Structure formats: structure tokens, C-alpha cells
Amino acid sequence: MARSDDAIAGSAERTRSVRLALASLSLSMLLPSLSTSIANVALPTLAQEFSASFQQVQWIVLAYLLAITTVIVSVGRLGDLIGRRRLLLAGLLLFTGASTLCGLAPTLWLLIGARAIQGLGAAIMMALTMAFVGETVPKEKTGSAMGLLGTMSAVGTALGPSLGGLFIAGPGWPAIFFVNLPVGLLTFVLAYRYLPADRKGAKTDRARFDNVGTLLLALTLAAYSLSMTLGRGSFGGLNVALLLAAVFGVGLFAFAEAKAASPLMQLAMFRNPALSAGFAMSTLVTTVVMATLVVGPFYLSGALALDAARVGLVMSVGPVVAALTGVPAGRMVDRFGAHGMTVAGLLAAAIGSAILPMVPAQLGIPGYVGPLALITAGYALFQAANNTSVMADIVPERRGLVSGMLNLSRNLGLITGASVMGAVFAFGSGASDITSAKPDAVVSGMQLTFAVAAALIVVALAIALVSRAVSRGVASTEPGAGA
Structure with a gap:
């Protein structure tokens, strides 16, 4: 007893x-x-x-x-x-x-x-x-x-x-x-x-830390981030130079990692379809999420004529929906599996993105909030499922690296979304200054932006399905798979 x-x-x-x-x-x-x-x-x-x-x-x-x-x-x-x-x-x-x-x-x-x-x-x-x-x-x-x-x-x-x-x-x-x-x-x-306490074997080992790769990756990411953020939407000569520097940096980083005795990032890990797909999908989906944050305020104020207080209130719907659906989404992942919930989340986000351009402005706030809530709920489900899938079988010695890369993929999506989707919105509106654009022009810009957003989610959905098929193919060809 x-x-x-x-x-x-x-x-x-x-x-x-x-x-x-x-x-x-x-x-x-x-x-x-x-x-x-x-x-x-x-x-x-x-x-x-x-x-x-x-x-x-x-x-x-x-x-x-x-x-x-x-x-x-x-x-x-x-x-x-x-x-x-x-x-x-x-x-x-x-x-x-x-x-x-x-x-x-x-x-x-x-x-x-x-x-x-x-x-x-x-x-x-x-x-x-x-x-x-x-x-x-x-x-x-x-x-x-x-x-x-x-x-x-x-x-x-x-x-x-x-x-x-x-x-x-x-x-x-x-x-x-x-x-x-x-x-x-x-x-x-x-x-x-x-x-939990660190394992006794974990100790500082400067020889194992890739200083050259770390510096090259930091400079490359800084160049890309600045190319996407400087100029406030106008992509000028400096932005192009920084983007080219980032592309050159990627090549230089890959070369350095291939030669490094203990690389920061083992390039062979990208042959794992689950990891590569997880990073790519995360970038695409967060690019779309950023579009809601960039385009939303202009649409709500320019097309629906809301004041600043109401714009802020409507914009808070997205984070609130994500907050309310995060825990239930995680439980669904545990119950139904990460892959199925990844696909379900992407489908919800794709449907919401496809509906938004078709909703007439006359429907006002409900016409915007409904699809936005669907996109955000889909994102919450996708995020829980994708994070679980990516981190599932990572050896303990690499969990910090992979977690960092997963967070990086989201940050790159947010940075890219702010620049690229903002440019798509400006192009779709046809206005030289979006702040003074007429309501019809703002609606046109929003429609094109979320048509592109829906296409990006469809690409992510295709990546999810293809990576699943590739993973199964790899598993079936491994020794003992048919035993």
C-alpha cells in the first residue's frame, strides 16, 4: 500500500x-x-x-x-x-x-x-x-x-x-x-x-562549431532580409544588389559546408523529403499569412472605409482565431496523425484564400472576417502538424539546429510576404500611391493578392502530397521493408 x-x-x-x-x-x-x-x-x-x-x-x-x-x-x-x-x-x-x-x-x-x-x-x-x-x-x-x-x-x-x-x-x-x-x-x-538538465556529454567544443559557415549564413540571411525590407516597397538598385549578394552567399555557404569537417548544416539532411518539404511549406504558408497582415489594413480602410480603431479590431481576429485553435489543433494532430492534419490545414487555408477574392466588398466586415478566420485556423492546424512532423524523428543532437531552421523558414516567409505580396497588391491596384487609391483599385489589389496566395497554398499542398509519396517510396525500398 x-x-x-x-x-x-x-x-x-x-x-x-x-x-x-x-x-x-x-x-x-x-x-x-x-x-x-x-x-x-x-x-x-x-x-x-x-x-x-x-x-x-x-x-x-x-x-x-x-x-x-x-x-x-x-x-x-x-x-x-x-x-x-x-x-x-x-x-x-x-x-x-x-x-x-x-x-x-x-x-x-x-x-x-x-x-x-x-x-x-x-x-x-x-x-x-x-x-x-x-x-x-x-x-x-x-x-x-x-x-x-x-x-x-x-x-x-x-x-x-x-x-x-x-x-x-x-x-x-x-x-x-x-x-x-x-x-x-x-x-x-x-x-x-x-x-531537463543538459546531458553530461554536452560541453563546449569550439572545434566542432562551424565558425565560417555561421558567418556566411548570417551574412547571406542579412543580405536577403535587407533586400526584402529596405525601400518600403520600391525595389531599387540597392535591393537588387543585396538580393544578388544573398544568391552568391547561398552558393558560397553550400561550398563551405561541403568542405567543412564539422559543418553547421549537413547538406545531406535536405535529401530527407519530410524535412525539405516541411521547411518549404512553412515558408510558403507564412508568406500568405503575412499577406493578411500587409494587405488587410489597406483593404479595411480603403475599400470598407473603417476607422483606425475598427481596423485594429478586425485585424485582431486572425491572432485570436490562431490562439483559440492552437491547442485543439495539436490534439487533432495527436489523434489523426501529422500528415493528414497538414493536408487538412493547407486545404482550409487554400479555401479561405480562394474565397476572399470572390467576396464582394458590399458584404463588408463579415465578408472579410469569414475567409480570414478560415485561413488562420488552417494555418494553426498546419503549424502544429508540420512542426510535429519535422521534429518527430530528429536525433537529440540535432534538435536545436532543426528547430532553428524551422523558425528560420517562418521568418523568411514573413519577410518575403511583406515585400512580395505587398508588391503584388500595389501592382493589382494599379495605383502609384496605394494610400490614396480609390476603393475599386484597392479591391482589385486585394483580389490579385489572395489569388496569388491561394496558388501558393496549392503549391504547398502539392509539396505535402509529393513528399509523402516519396517518403513511402524510400521506406518501401529500404532493406527489410517487405519482411
Whole structure:
């Protein structure tokens, strides 16, 4: 009887530890997304505070995103080498300390520098959070855990604008950064106490870390990100030069990795159809999601004549739907399988994207919100399923790297979507200045944008089906497959 009681008590303690470990991972996913959206809403205030132009204060957002994009793969790999728990704790301290510096910054450029440091901490948190799922929850619950992390990311995105507005109207703009201090410290305590300790074999080994590959990848990603973000929609000579530099950088990186004794990224891993497909689909789908964020405000204000408050309210529907559907989506993945739910999520997003161009503007807000909710719910289901599929069979020594690459694919989709889908929208409207375009022109731009979006989702759907067929073919030809 005593043994039975001890077993029950031990089981209850393990369950509690798992839940608190998941709480630390959830907060690690919440903080980076919150810090993106909460800063966006503060840009007009910061422009006045520092007597700066919009182009200058835009670097408060760009510095953060560039830091995340350029290092997220490298820090994921570094976590594999020196210990993920150790590096995550360092990332939490870096993020929290940089947030404090942001709130104390006396000049714009010091604020931008602190935001870049904050982005480095955020990259560590984002890259390693998903890598811990395989070590903290049973395999049959992986989908639910991935769905929870997706929910927390969406909650951060949805909470940012409203929370930022309250802070700016109340204690002032520094509070949008100081809010990370108590939450960051709480996350650090939970992670320190409940995340599994690093394996004893994991220790710093500088000879195994690919410094050359890391530098080349960071420079390549920086060049691509800047080519997509500079110029605010006008793709000029500098953008072309940066894009060409990024293409050259990809070739140089591949050459260096092929020659490296211990490469940052083993190129042979891309022969795995599940991994390659997962990264490609993630980029395509997040490109479409970014289109809703870029085009939505112009359509709602220009075609439906909504004021700023109502535009913000309607725009919050997407993150709210993602937040509400994330956990149920994860449970569906656990129950019905990752591949089937990947296809189901893509179908929902494709249908929503195809419906949106056909909805007449006369239907007003309901005509826009319905397809938007379908796209977002589809994205939440796809994300939970795709993350589960990609991370399912990764050896522990590579989980940080693959998690970093998965996050990178999403970031590249968001960056590409902001530029390319914005350009498609401007082309479809036929207006030289979209801010002064007539309602009919805005509607035309939206219709073309989401027709392209639907096509991109169909491409992702084709990738899902082909990769599944290839994976089955590979499995059937392996020795012993027919035994």
C-alpha cells in the first residue's frame, strides 16, 4: 500500500514537473512574439519622442527581426553542442537585460542597438523552445505541445497592440519594454527549475562549431532580409544588389559546408523529403499569412472605409482565431496523425484564400472576417502538424539546429510576404500611391493578392502530397521493408 501511495505521489510530481516545464517553454514562445507586435504599435510615439523620421524608427523593428533571422539557425546548433538548457537560460537573461536597456535608452540609436541584442536573446529562445518538446513530453503528446506553443505565439502577437496602447497611454513607452522584466525572470526561474538538465556529454567544443559557415549564413540571411525590407516597397538598385549578394552567399555557404569537417548544416539532411518539404511549406504558408497582415489594413480602410480603431479590431481576429485553435489543433494532430492534419490545414487555408477574392466588398466586415478566420485556423492546424512532423524523428543532437531552421523558414516567409505580396497588391491596384487609391483599385489589389496566395497554398499542398509519396517510396525500398 505504501509503495502504491509512493508511486501515485511520484506520478503526480512528474506530471506537475512536465506542466511547469511546458509553462516555461510557453512563456519563452510568448515573449519574442509579444516584443515584435508591441513595438510596432509604439513607432509613431517613438518617432515623436526621438524627433525621428518613420524610416529611422522603423529600424527599432528591423534590428530585432534581423537579429533573429540571421542567428536563429546558428544558436540552435550551438545549443546542441554546449547544452540547450544552459544556452536557453543565457538567452532568457540576455533578452530580459536587453529589454531593460531598451526602456532606459536615452537615444534612438542606443534603443536600436538594445533591440538587436534583444533579438539575439529572442532567437535563442525561439530556436530552443521547440527542441525541448521531445525531452519534456511523451511522444504521443507532441502535437498537443506544439499546438500550445503555437497558441502562445499567437497570443503574444494578438496581445501586443492592445497592451502597447495601454502602456503608451499610461506609464509611457518605456513600459512596453519593462513588461518583459518580471515575465522574463519568471520564465528563467521555471526553466532553471523544471527543464531537463543538459546531458553530461554536452560541453563546449569550439572545434566542432562551424565558425565560417555561421558567418556566411548570417551574412547571406542579412543580405536577403535587407533586400526584402529596405525601400518600403520600391525595389531599387540597392535591393537588387543585396538580393544578388544573398544568391552568391547561398552558393558560397553550400561550398563551405561541403568542405567543412564539422559543418553547421549537413547538406545531406535536405535529401530527407519530410524535412525539405516541411521547411518549404512553412515558408510558403507564412508568406500568405503575412499577406493578411500587409494587405488587410489597406483593404479595411480603403475599400470598407473603417476607422483606425475598427481596423485594429478586425485585424485582431486572425491572432485570436490562431490562439483559440492552437491547442485543439495539436490534439487533432495527436489523434489523426501529422500528415493528414497538414493536408487538412493547407486545404482550409487554400479555401479561405480562394474565397476572399470572390467576396464582394458590399458584404463588408463579415465578408472579410469569414475567409480570414478560415485561413488562420488552417494555418494553426498546419503549424502544429508540420512542426510535429519535422521534429518527430530528429536525433537529440540535432534538435536545436532543426528547430532553428524551422523558425528560420517562418521568418523568411514573413519577410518575403511583406515585400512580395505587398508588391503584388500595389501592382493589382494599379495605383502609384496605394494610400490614396480609390476603393475599386484597392479591391482589385486585394483580389490579385489572395489569388496569388491561394496558388501558393496549392503549391504547398502539392509539396505535402509529393513528399509523402516519396517518403513511402524510400521506406518501401529500404532493406527489410517487405519482411
